[in-house]
Amino acid sequence: MHLNRAIAALAGLLAALALAVPAHAIDIEQVYKFYCAQCHGLTGKGDGPNVGADFPVSPRNFTNAAEMNKLSDADIKNVILDGGPAASKSPMMPPWGKTLTAEEVDGLVKHLRKLCKCKGKQG
Amino acid sequence: MRPILAIVISAAAALGLTEPGHADPAAGKAIFEAKGCNACHYTQGPAREKTIADQLAKKGPELWYAGSKFQKAWLAKWLTEPKPIRPLAFNSLTEENKGDHPKLSAEEAAKVTDFLMTLTSDVVKPGSVKPKKSAKGRLIFVKKMPCSGCHAFPSRKKFKGGRSGPSLVGAGERLNPDWILAYLQNPKVFKPVKMMPVFVGILSPKDMKQVAGYVATFKAKK
Numbered sequence: 655m656h657l658n659r660a661i662a663a664l665a666g667l668l669a670a671l672a673l674a675v676p677a678h679a680i681d682i683e684q685v686y687k688f689y690c691a692q693c694h695g696l697t698g699k700g701d702g703p704n705v706g707a708d709f710p711v712s713p714r715n716f717t718n719a720a721e722m723n724k725l726s727d728a729d730i731k732n733v734i735l736d737g738g739p740a741a742s743k744s745p746m747m748p749p750w751g752k753t754l755t756a757e758e759v760d761g762l763v764k765h766l767r768k769l770c771k772c773k774g775k776q777g
Numbered sequence: 778m779r780p781i782l783a784i785v786i787s788a789a790a791a792l793g794l795t796e797p798g799h800a801d802p803a804a805g806k807a808i809f810e811a812k813g814c815n816a817c818h819y820t821q822g823p824a825r826e827k828t829i830a831d832q833l834a835k836k837g838p839e840l841w842y843a844g845s846k847f848q849k850a851w852l853a854k855w856l857t858e859p860k861p862i863r864p865l866a867f868n869s870l871t872e873e874n875k876g877d878h879p880k881l882s883a884e885e886a887a888k889v890t891d892f893l894m895t896l897t898s899d900v901v902k903p904g905s906v907k908p909k910k911s912a913k914g915r916l917i918f919v920k921k922m923p924c925s926g927c928h929a930f931p932s933r934k935k936f937k938g939g940r941s942g943p944s945l946v947g948a949g950e951r952l953n954p955d956w957i958l959a960y961l962q963n964p965k966v967f968k969p970v971k972m973m974p975v976f977v978g979i980l981s982p983k984d985m986k987q988v989a990g991y992v993a994t995f996k997a998k999k
Contacts, residue, residue, distance in 0.1 A: 681829075688829045691870055692927060692941035692972060703870050704926055704939030737923075746923045752975040 682761035689750065690762070698769040711744040722770035729775070730763050805892025808885050820896055824969050832970040833868050842967060843893040845901040846956045852893060855951075856886035862951070864929065864940040898959070900966050906954035906989045914991025917984055922976065924988070931995050942973060947997030954993035961985040 687696055695701040698716035705713060716722060725741075732740045734754070738747035750759070767774065809815065817837030819825065824839065826832045843852070859878035866872040881889060918924045925932075927942035938945070948957075960967050962985055964975050976985065 684829050687870075688833075688972060692939070696870065702941065703865060704941050706940070708936040709926075709939070710936055744923075745921060746926045748923045748926075748974040749979055750974055752978050 680755075680757060680761060682758070682765045685754070685758050686762060686765050689754070693746070698766070709746075711746050713747070716766050716769040717771075719770045719772040722766070723772045723774055726775040727763050727767070730766060731759060734759050734762060800891040800894075801888050802892040802895045805888035805890065808881075808889050809892055812879065812881075812885075814879075814889075820893075822896075822898065824965075824967065826968070826970045829970055835868065837867055839968075840893060841896055842898040842901070842956075844895055844897040845959070846953060847893070848951060848953060849890060849894050851951045853883075853886050853890040856881045856889055857883050861944075863943045870941060898966065900963050901953070901956050901959040903955055906958045906986060906993060908949055908954055908993035909987075909990035910994045911987050911991060913984070914987035914989075917980065917988050918991055922980065922988075927973065930992075945992055945995050948995040949993050950997055952993065954989055957992050958986055958989035961989060 686698075691702050693700075693702040693704045693713040694716060695705075695713075700713040700715035702713065714721070729741055733743065733747060735749065735751035737749035738744040740749075754762070809820070817835075818840040819835075820840050820843075822841035824841075826835070857880060859876070859880060861874040861876045861878075863874050866874050918930070919932075924930075925936070925938045927939040929938035929940065929944040929946050931946050932938070961976055961980070962982065964971065964973070964977065980988070
């Protein structure tokens with residue numbers, strides 16, 4: 655009887671875990687491709703489909719380590735949350751603060767660091 | 778009433794239902810289903826998408842609030858001559874829109890339109906927005922917010938807007954101005970997961986109304 659209950663409890667726990675895991679495991683590359691790639695491009699070169707010859711600005715090329723190193727993680731986070739003007743850049747970069755979760759924003763900062771293979775301005 | 782008269786009256790009424798111009802949503806629904814439209818468009822709300830994967834799994838836009846979103850005359854015409862609204866294929870950043878949406882005959886289109894116009898959302902408040910070419914609306918659309926970055930729009934300038942969102946050229950003939958506002962105000966009701974940023978809490982309700990009014994002035998041809 656006790657064993658049965660223990661097995662039932664374990665099974666319940668496993669089921670709960672199975673349900674809980676996908677909710678937490680965000681696929682940050684998918685998040686990047688869904689929101690950011692429209693302008694920054696699928697590989698981060700700043701060449702998304704919106705960027706035609708007449709596009710008024712050049713979206714940041716995330717693979718340019720020299721440029722990306724000028725920004726701290728906090729700078730990147732602020733621009734994602736509040737848009738280009740938060741870093742005196744173009745309002746063509748929208749504020750995503752009301753769209754993305756905190757976890758997605760943090761994940762995106764890390765993802766951009768992966769794309770630039772750089773650590774950025776420290777402190 | 779004499780039985781014969783009753784029969785004549787009901788026969789006339791039945792004929793009346795099949796006359797062109799008379800709304801026939803049930804026939805439209807049957808055509809919608811027979812043509813397999815629901816393979817790409819779902820017509821029962823509320824919105825089902827919870828994750829990006831859910832959104833990416835869709836093959837076409839949801840139509841469960843089509844009657845609140847579209848203008849009837851535009852819809853009936855578009856179904857007979859479907860021209861791309863999105864420059865790129867649905868849910869794609871790399872593929873062009875092939876413009877291969879199935880075409881309906883004028884009679885089918887009228888009935889399907891009658892059906893789609895019955896699909897409404899009470900979040901859309903009739904009479905809340907009037908098309909208005911305001912300087913403020915334009916400023917928000919083109920400068921303050923990056924709407925033009927993703928949406929094509931009628932412009933005399935060189936830059937005529939981005940390509941990742943649906944084109945807004947002709948939005949004044951296509952969209953119900955009240956829906957534009959309702960969508961800006963309650964994006965999650967209509968599209969819980971979308972590539973467009975949420976502007977609730979960023980744009981004031983007044984600003985949203987001005988943008989909606991401005992977009993509602995966009996003509997198909999300049």
